[in-house]
Amino acid sequence: MNPPRLNRPRLNPLRHPWRTAAEASALIVAVVVAFPLYWMVLGAFKPAGEIESTEPRPWTLAPSLDSFRRVFGQQDFGRYFVNSLVVAGSVVIVSALIAFLAATAVTRFRFRFRTTLLIMFLVAQMVPVEALTIPLFFQMRDFGLLNTLGSLVLPHIAFSLPFAIWMLRGFVKGVPEALEEAAYIDGASRSRFLWQILFPLVLPGLVATSAFSFISAWNDFLFAKSFIISDTSQSTLPMALLVFFKPDEPDWGGVMAASTVMTIPVLVFFVLVQRRLVSGLGGAVKD
Structure with missing residues (x-):
């Protein structure tokens, strides 16, 4: 029944x-x-x-497909693409490493001016990038980095660190201190705990911050236009758009095709990290 x-x-x-x-x-x-x-x-x-x-x-x-043929037929387009990958990849790796170590330091250790340092991170986020372009130009000139990819990597690392440190601070704080004490009792050193236990636990947060760093470095036009002056071999993909944007007769098809090509790596990056990105943003909101 x-x-x-x-x-x-x-x-x-x-x-x-x-x-x-x-x-x-x-x-x-x-x-x-x-x-x-x-x-x-x-x-x-x-x-x-x-x-x-x-x-x-x-x-x-x-x-x-004529617009794409003009884009891929442009001289040094492949070099621009590789330069963008080098800049964005360097910014993601270096900023993630420094942010992880800095977030661990400001969360696990007690030292003087710790609160002041955290407030300085917030203040650094409030300063408009455009207001710092001229001082950064003179600084890159004094360092001898103009017309090099280093002049693009260093500023993006500096601008991505405050946000990354603040975001990772919540993930590091969410790891119980009892877990760290248990690891030390079992004979684990501080470096082993840092890289084999703490690092995998905060990896979703690292992925989330790396996504923002990648987008900022990949789509950058302001620094690329300001710091790469004469050596076009060091230009990145956003600079390639200027070839099609002519004041008298702009090639809008080429601009749209080049912009579409620039968007593909960002979409691929998001597809590869979307699961950890969602969990990372969820953890940040929860904290």
């Missing part, structure tokens, strides 16, 4: 107007945010006639 079925009440959308309104608002915001990305990709595949038309349409019936 079959057991009687329980009649579960069905959710009526009219009884949850706030939930329906929130979902509709989220959908509208997602469409508004995604539309520029869609228009960029669409412009990359549009033929020149449709791009220059006075009546733009949000579709194309004759997709073309």
Whole structure:
């Protein structure tokens, strides 16, 4: 004999107007945010006639790869791509390493001016980047780093560290001190605890901070324009857009195609780290 079925009440959308309104608002915001990305990709595949038309349409019936051919046919485009990878990769690795050690120090150790140091990290985040461009230019000149990739790596490391340290501080603080004491009782040294126990536990936070560092370094145009003056072999991908952006006759198809190519590594990076990124952001919010 079959057991009687329980009649579960069905959710009526009219009884949850706030939930329906929130979902509709989220959908509208997602469409508004995604539309520029869609228009960029669409412009990359549009033929020149449709791009220059006075009546733009949000579709194309004759997709073309001519814009991508002009992008990949540009001289030194591969070098620009490699330079961007070197700059972004260096910033991610170095800033993550320094931020992890600094966050551990300000969380686990007690020393004078610790609170002052944390407040200085916040103040550094409030200073506009544009206001520091000229002082950084003279500093890079004095260091002899103009027209080198080092002039792009060092400023991005400096600007990504305050946010990364503050974010990782919460992850390090969330690791119980009893775990550290137990590791020392079992004979683990401080360095072993740091790299074999603490580092894997705060790895989601490192991934989250690395994502922001990667995006900032990869899409940078201000420093690349200011510090790479004469040696174009040290330029990065954002500088390649200037080749297509001519004041008298801009090549919008080339600009859109180059921008699309620049976006692909960012999407690949997010796909590779999305699980740890979500858990990392969730841990930061929870803290």
